[in-house]
Amino acid sequence: LGLPPFSVLPEKRAAYHATAVVASNHLVALMGQVERMANNAGVPFEAFAPLARTAIEAALISGPATALTGPVSRGDTATIEAHLRVIDSSEVAVYKALARDALRLSGRDDAALEELLS
CATH class of the missing domain: 1.10.287 (Helix Hairpins)
Structure with missing residues (x-):
């Protein structure tokens, strides 16, 4: 390696x-x-x-x-809501888990985004 x-x-x-x-x-x-x-x-x-x-x-x-880039780093809840509407239900749990981790990584204090990803 x-x-x-x-x-x-x-x-x-x-x-x-x-x-x-x-x-x-x-x-x-x-x-x-x-x-x-x-x-x-x-x-x-x-x-x-x-x-x-x-x-x-x-x-x-x-x-x-x-x-880190992307909608979580920007606090773009509208884009994340759009993603959650269109991705297959079998992918939602992983998407939300990784988005929550991205939110933690970003250091953002965003209650609306936390609620959306819960």
Whole structure:
């Protein structure tokens, strides 16, 4: 994988492994959601590759909070409401969970958005 060597305390190995799962397996699962939503939108999955690469690179270079863009970071409840009306019901729970995490990451104090995403 090309990782630089580092040590993990024995009592932190499970936390390290859980983090590795999120960094790899969960990102792949998220791209599965992108693929399903792209199909529902009638857009090729591959069309989202540049956007995904740019977002991941920005998060790795600048940090997640700095790299965050989009309707949650702007407090754009109208756009999020529109998304929730059109995405497949099987995708809503993940969309809301990730949007809540984006809200936390943004540092915004937005009760209306919190309510919409609850």
